[in-house]
Amino acid sequence: MNYVIIDSSEVNSVDFDQVAETSADTLRYSLDGTKTFVKYEGTQPFFLLGKTEYDNEEILAILSGPEWTSDEII
């Protein structure tokens, strides 16, 4: 599975038939709402060409940071 981070302003250009996410309503956004991400298997969809791909381990490392995850519940 490949993951690509996009700006929230680009959500309108996402073809949800080519990514695993169900719809714009189910996307996970950064805490400030400016970024989100989509994932896909196989070839990078055309509308994402040129954007950095991450694998699962890489995206989880990014998502665990303060930009994406609220302070841990102790």
Added chain:
Amino acid sequence: MPTTIPTTTFSTRPGSPSAGDAYFETDTKNYIIYDGANWRSYINDGIDYGANAYSLEFDGANDYINLSSNVSISGAFSISMWVYPDDIAGYIILGSTSTDNIFVYANSSGTLQIRGGTGFTTNVVSSTNLTAGSWQHVVITRDAGLNYTFYRNTTSNAVTGATSTDSDIAFNRIGANSTVQFGTFDGKMDDLAFYNKELSASEVASIYDNNLHASGLVAFYRFEDGSGTSLSDVVGSNDGTLTNFPASPWSTNTPY
């Protein structure tokens, strides 16, 4: 060595039975035993156990399941589930989009807790730690006095803040909370069951040892769908919808 019980149907029960004769009715799915005067029927529990062929893999990024309605709980209840964490990173295992926003969470040490509730009145932290890379059976119980107990692989562990004041809670999401911003579950899950009673230690052991579930089930997700985007509730109609999952998230790695 299995014992084979002869089969019959409701309309073709033997006409001249002897006391002690026993059959399995293939149409009603009940066992019947003749007591010398009448047939006595032992009613099936309605659960299709079948084979445990599948579990479901959550990617830890944004996979979660929305239930079609709340699993509403008042007073005593229990949750039983098998989990196989791929990583211990701090994530929601069960959550809710209802106003009480209750959630079951494992922190970055794997410590299990149940938090939230109206006014955040549920704040129960166990000493039960999940570990990565193996199947573990987790049970959370609450008695009528709202006192919580956590079990991992049948062993109960000490908890802090064990008593809640929030009797009415509702779960409706698996793998994430309402905002999907406390981390989402990373690993496999199987056989998630909600009960309307406090399971005893022996009932917990019966599930762990023999996959025998007690009475009181209000929702039971066996994760045997194997394809598609639905998660079936085998005791009710509160099915779930897989959200953001890839095309083939079903795993043949199962806990038993």
